[in-house]
Amino acid sequence: MSGGSLGRLRGLLRKEFVQIWRDPSSIAIAFLLPAVLLLLFGYGVSLDAANVPVALVTQQPSALAESFAAAFDQSAYFQSRRYLNVQEAERALDAREVQGVVWLPSDFARRAGSGGQSPIGVIVNGVDTNNARIVEGYVQQVWAGWLAAEARKAGRPSPMPIAVEPQMRFNPAVSSRDFLVPGLIALIMTLTGALLTALVIAREWERGTMEALMVTRVTIREIMLSKLIPYFALGMGGMAATVAIAMFLFEVPLRGSLLTLTAASALFMLAALGMGLLISTFARNQFVASQVAIMATFLPALILSGFLFDINSMPRVVQIITNIVAARFFVAILQSTFLAGDVWSVILPNALALAIMATIFLGAARLLARKRLD
């Protein structure tokens, strides 16, 4: 780069920084938004169900029914409430006062005691399927524990002859916060990177200042660099802030190295910025740019990145589509670096994918910008 070019770039950069400084909404998007989001999410986003209220209906009291009910009362998963009949319990289920109904029929003790089998009715509200499944799983555990205890009391061999020894790798406490907070960082950086850049450059097109810039001796590369550098800095600053909050406030362990995390974030930031540049070059007005940025970056980062929903469980076609979502690769790196450590077999392929995406987006944005001028 020649001296004149450097000088021009310096001038452009100064203009960018002054603009950012004068309209604090950029700084707010970069720092305030991530912090607020992380606080709200970190506390609010939890898939852990504990003390689930369930309705317990024993239609006819008996010693056996009592021992079953006691197993529920003692379980840490449940907070049981007694109801006199199933209708009443189902009404409570519909009103969402309880999340499940467990009822023992009136002939429970007779059928169960005489060597027969009594059904235990379990009703869950299937509307929230995830919760329904979790409640179902808990009920099953309480039931299996109760069966084993009953068999022990009677001196019979357990009807559950297998001891399942679960081992939760990387997250033994099964804290959904430890799983969700690293993914959130990707979501938040997507906002800063793609959204901010898309908007800023679309604004120049909309106001006509981009054309004005282009008739000067400034080259496209200089214009793009002058946009990339400040927002890259803002985005990385936001990243540092969110990582600090994740580690110190939410106490998510960082088992990998900070260096890996920073390098991966830089790659992702470049891909996100490239996406933003591309959108703005194509959109040329802020309304369209913001719509496209939300639809093409934020929502996919929320739903297609593996941050919430398991990519393996998606239909094959959707799994293929997730490969064009940069956040997907970053989320994989984040989850591994935070919870498992520097697992190179995860980090390297994902980092490579991010690098390729960054190159394609930035390259395409540059080509498109030139073509537009002609």
Added chain:
Amino acid sequence: MWRSVLALVVKELLAVLRDPKSRSVLILPPLIQLMVFGYAATYDLDHVPTAIYDEDPSEASRDLVARFLGSPTFRLVAMLKSSEQIDELIDARKVALVLTIDRRFTRDLLTGEPAPVQVIVDGRNSNTALLIEGYVNSIVTDFSLAWSAAHGGAPPPALLDVRARYNPTLSSRWFFLPSIVALLTQIVTLLVVSLSVARERETGTFDQLLVTPLRQIDILLGKGLPGVLIGMIEASVIVAAATWWFEVPLRGGLFALYFGLLLFVVAVTGIGLMISSLAATQQQALLGVFLFMVPSIILSGFATPIANMPVWEQHLTLINPMRYFLVIVRAVFLEGAGASSLVQQYWPMAVIGAVSQAAAAWLFRSRVT
């Protein structure tokens, strides 16, 4: 007066719809999103990559393994020959589950000792991990009961008979698709409304609007009604697609749904107008949209239950219109709820709508003078 408001509404709609790019971002992306998310947003597990390490190849263990292979939930990636491969497979996320059948398995089964089966799950996604454990438990329970019965054990005194109301197969698509109605409607409405005033302010035409004979209330109506209109149409398209394309049952009445939708869109429009009147540029408006929209999605019960949040945050959700509308769409779609049972959801949205519209009107006036 109505004539002039109408003229303003028409002008607003034209401003959004005349430009082919603005027009297409209102129509295409939401439809694409609906399709992709409709298939992607699921908590159902399918094809969980699994490795099995059978240290005790025997009839009993083969039977247990066959039950896993026969389940569509699990997909076998590898039969392991040694325990050394386990860490590598799990670390690299090649498998999410490793099932290890201990070498004492058959012996313990026969002697009545608890026969050990180790289940190693990748906890990086804790929700998936929990669900995997649940599936494993139910397969192992089935196996246990069958084995026990075949080997002369006493049958268990009681069996669980689980029923899921409203969604017997527990398809999470049924849970998420109605929610996407709320999600996309809110995004589109909010953007249309909140950027409209900011755009005029940025280009300077807002001042021109103010010197016309239109009263401020007329301007407010003229800016708000297009948002309500676009939001209602957008929602209708998504409801239709959810019902006919994804075949989610729409069990309740349309009145209950649309009454809720109207209140929701009015409330969102009010919030959009508030943001709009506070912002001087479109960038600021967009910041406002995000500051409101992202928390409102997260604090709505869209993906994670409100009941799992800390109490202070549960209180915070009370001012979020999406929270109420989500209950309405889910209840109307799946539970067949009627309007009378949803009053508890309607009135808070009406209050939020009234307050936000009034606040927007007040903010308008104070920004003008």
